[in-house]
Amino acid sequence: MYELFKDLGAWLTSGDQWSGYDGIAHRLAEHLQYSLLATLIATAIGLPLGLLIGHTGRGAFIAINLASFGRALPTVGLVVLVFLASGLSMWPVYIALVALAVPSIVTNTYAGMTAVDPDVKDAARGQGMRWHQVLFQIELPLALPLIMTGLRLALIQVVATATIAAYVSFGGLGRYVFDGLAQRDLVQVMGGAVLVAVVAITLDLALSGVQRFLFRHRPA
Amino acid sequence: MTLYRPGKGHPMIQFDAVHKRFPNGTTAVHDLSLRMPEGGVTVLVGSSGCGKTTTLRMINRMVDPTSGTIQVNGKDVLQQDAADLRRSIGYVIQQSGLFPHRTVLDNIATVPLLLGWGRKKARARAAELLETVGLAADAGKRYPHQLSGGQQQRVGVARALAADPPVLLMDEPFGAVDPVVRTQLQDELLRLQKELNKTIVFVTHDVDEAVRLGDQIAIFRTGGHLVQCATPAELLARPADDFVADFLGAERGLKLLSLKTLADVPQGPAPEGGAWTLVLDEARKPLHWHAAADGTEIPVRPLRDSDSLLAALNESVASPTGLTARVDAAGTLTGVSSRDDIHAHAGRAHVAARAEAQTAASVPAEAQVEA
Numbered sequence: 278m279y280e281l282f283k284d285l286g287a288w289l290t291s292g293d294q295w296s297g298y299d300g301i302a303h304r305l306a307e308h309l310q311y312s313l314l315a316t317l318i319a320t321a322i323g324l325p326l327g328l329l330i331g332h333t334g335r336g337a338f339i340a341i342n343l344a345s346f347g348r349a350l351p352t353v354g355l356v357v358l359v360f361l362a363s364g365l366s367m368w369p370v371y372i373a374l375v376a377l378a379v380p381s382i383v384t385n386t387y388a389g390m391t392a393v394d395p396d397v398k399d400a401a402r403g404q405g406m407r408w409h410q411v412l413f414q415i416e417l418p419l420a421l422p423l424i425m426t427g428l429r430l431a432l433i434q435v436v437a438t439a440t441i442a443a444y445v446s447f448g449g450l451g452r453y454v455f456d457g458l459a460q461r462d463l464v465q466v467m468g469g470a471v472l473v474a475v476v477a478i479t480l481d482l483a484l485s486g487v488q489r490f491l492f493r494h495r496p497a
Numbered sequence: 498m499t500l501y502r503p504g505k506g507h508p509m510i511q512f513d514a515v516h517k518r519f520p521n522g523t524t525a526v527h528d529l530s531l532r533m534p535e536g537g538v539t540v541l542v543g544s545s546g547c548g549k550t551t552t553l554r555m556i557n558r559m560v561d562p563t564s565g566t567i568q569v570n571g572k573d574v575l576q577q578d579a580a581d582l583r584r585s586i587g588y589v590i591q592q593s594g595l596f597p598h599r600t601v602l603d604n605i606a607t608v609p610l611l612l613g614w615g616r617k618k619a620r621a622r623a624a625e626l627l628e629t630v631g632l633a634a635d636a637g638k639r640y641p642h643q644l645s646g647g648q649q650q651r652v653g654v655a656r657a658l659a660a661d662p663p664v665l666l667m668d669e670p671f672g673a674v675d676p677v678v679r680t681q682l683q684d685e686l687l688r689l690q691k692e693l694n695k696t697i698v699f700v701t702h703d704v705d706e707a708v709r710l711g712d713q714i715a716i717f718r719t720g721g722h723l724v725q726c727a728t729p730a731e732l733l734a735r736p737a738d739d740f741v742a743d744f745l746g747a748e749r750g751l752k753l754l755s756l757k758t759l760a761d762v763p764q765g766p767a768p769e770g771g772a773w774t775l776v777l778d779e780a781r782k783p784l785h786w787h788a789a790a791d792g793t794e795i796p797v798r799p800l801r802d803s804d805s806l807l808a809a810l811n812e813s814v815a816s817p818t819g820l821t822a823r824v825d826a827a828g829t830l831t832g833v834s835s836r837d838d839i840h841a842h843a844g845r846a847h848v849a850a851r852a853e854a855q856t857a858a859s860v861p862a863e864a865q866v867e868a
Contacts, residue, residue, distance in 0.1 A: 394597075396593075397595070399559070400588070400595070401594075402583070403557060403583055403590065404607050404656070405581065407580045410611070415596060419596075419597065419598055494640050495598065
């Protein structure tokens with residue numbers, strides 16, 4: 278066991294392992310690129326949807342049921358399905374990752390919008406704000422802590438799942454996991470897994486730090 | 498004391514045959530015709546579900562009537578853009594409804610900013626209003642949750658006043674604060690109103706608050722019926738029916754006395770050498786009653802001419818001698834009034850209020866309410 282950890286340490290810290298096309302630096306960059314792009318697309322879809330449902334109160338069942346849909350979604354199955362339909366491209370990966378991220382974003386945005394005190398919304402309307410002013414000056418800023426939590430959750434899920442890009446022959450940190458499995462190289466498998474976990478945890482901590490800073494004036 | 502005559506001034510707000518039925522079938526306001534004179538405080542009272550809040554919210558189109566017309570300053574509200582209309586009317590609600598993510602200053606500057614005043618001018622105006630409503634300048638930089646409930650309500654009032662609207666709508670603004678703070682806020686509102694002369698519509702379910710603040714009081718009954726609209730004195734002296742009488746409560750005779758001052762009650766010199774002596778300090782300010790027999794001290798609450806007959810009656814009952822100490826503005830003793838004189842004045846106040854209510858009810862009042 279001790280040997281295994283020593284090898285893992287060596288694998289993670291050796292200069293050779295970090296450089297080159299199959300190096301950790303490059304794989305990490307690929308992994309982050311997939312994750313950020315997928316989360317960005319998911320935000321572009323999920324945020325307006327959540328805001329619309331929250332502001333109008335219509336279609337709340339979508340927001341609520343999307344959460345369970347997200348949990349039940351077989352990501353790898355989806356990748357394979359789209360892969361079979363579209364052939365070899367990044368499409369299956371992005372579609373699967375976006376489908377994974379959208380529910381947490383919609384659900385949290387909706388939850389944030391419904392948590393805004395009705396008295397505050399009433400007062401905003403009563404002072405003479407138009408619907409878009411109520412939405413962007415009052416509801417959105419007040420829902421923002423929960424919206425950001427949703428984005429954070431989505432990003433973490435996507436980072437952890439972006440390993441599947443390697444399953445359909447693309448890059449990212451999943452490369453080490455799948456290659457390691459194929460080569461029966463346990464150290465490489467563990468190295469990939471550890472890297473994914475470290476990236477996910479680091480992003481989570483960094484983003485919650487940003488949230489705490491941004492909302493330091495909010496009541497607890 | 499001159500009685501305020503509802504309908505005497507030009508009506509700033511006018512309801513004509515206004516009906517409001519909600520989609521679920523409940524009638525919130527039933528065939529309401531009512532005038533709210535310019536520069537006066539109209540209080541809408543009634544138990545919950547009587548339509549008073551709906552009535553208020555129809556003025557700034559937070560709710561639109563099913564039929565009938567509502568005019569503000571001679572213009573039909575339904576002919577105006579709702580957001581523009583609301584910016585021209587101050588609006589204060591119960592839980593203050595302050596924006597938790599904005600500083601107090603920015604909260605107050607809301608309407609000026611919506612009107613496009615520019616940030617600098619809007620903030621300068623907001624800072625000015627902080628002082629108007631009795632808040633320290635450094636409160637402007639705080640966030641609403643850092644203030645007490647009473648302070649938050651002051652900010653709510655400041656926000657409503659920011660663009661200097663002629664009309665102020667207040668929906669149970671002091672309902673959620675403790676009684677001591679509520680009395681303070683009521684005093685402040687009366688002081689502000691003396692300065693600003695706004696047309697105020699005030700919703701409450703507290704009869705005492707209504708009597709204290711209202712120039713005219715409109716009493717609503719469940720189902721959205723207006724039962725009576727009159728000055729506080731008229732209402733207390735001549736309630737239109739049992740519903741109004743019950744609503745005003747068993748002490749409505751005493752409440753009427755809260756509207757009269759004891760300025761006219763005669764006073765004589767304080768007794769000396771009897772069983773009880775009124776002890777004064779060097780500045781001749783009353784301290785307490787002192788019993789010659791056993792040295793007991795009973796506290797005294799000296800009253801000024803501007804205090805109410807109700808306070809005088811209370812003091813005369815509490816005083817061991819039946820005498821009420823009277824002081825001038827500086828707190829110096831001017832004399833004492835007897836329980837009998839206070840009683841006699843209280844009785845006369847009732848007779849006068851009834852007579853005035855009678856004349857008001859006989860001809861012009863009907864014309865005022867219906868018109």
